[in-house]
Amino acid sequence: GQQVMQIPQYQHVQEGEDFTTYCNSSTTLSNIQWYKQRPGGHPVFLIQLVKSGEVKKQKRLTFQFGEAKKNSSLHITATQTTDVGTYFCAGPRSYNQGGKLIFGQGTELSVKP
């Protein structure tokens, strides 16, 4: 069945270091979405990428959608303690199942001050 895989599962960095999480889909996606969930909180929508090869930036965060629209990455430059949380990528279920998303397992980021 359709799968969205994310690596790494955990990442511990020193504050100021960079961080990258990778997302790979078993199928071609019409779009990819990224969410952040702080500890004890709920997922918060970060961004949606739609075009092949698209790159979008939000301050220190850079999101990329692969040319084949099957993979994506989130890169954080110079991490801060406020970046702590779990980052999920998500793609639409195959055959446009009414907006249902399939989520990756998430990458938990911890930042040591």
Added chain:
Amino acid sequence: GAVVSQHPSWVICKSGTSVKIECRSLDFQATTMFWYRQFPKQSLMLMATSNEGSKATYEQGVEKDKFLINHASLTLSTLTVTSAHPEDSSFYICSASQGSTYEQYFGPGTRLTVT
């Protein structure tokens, strides 16, 4: 914009009782609402999808008679956990979307503990 509220934020109930959780989109009309369950350190597991005025569609393995969903309006969906048991204890999160190609906005979640 795109604020989703969920009530209650936490609830403790006794085994055998029912619990209702409300999910509201506060500043937009949600054509679709989703209900998820999340276990600690795990990803989101979709339980069901609800569209205003129609029956919810449940994911495989989710008992529709146990998890009753009602989507009475474009801004309100409810999940009722009937005859709750300790194994139903979990973090339940709803999300709302303006359409099938749009992002989802999540409520703050409800932590259910069944004793």
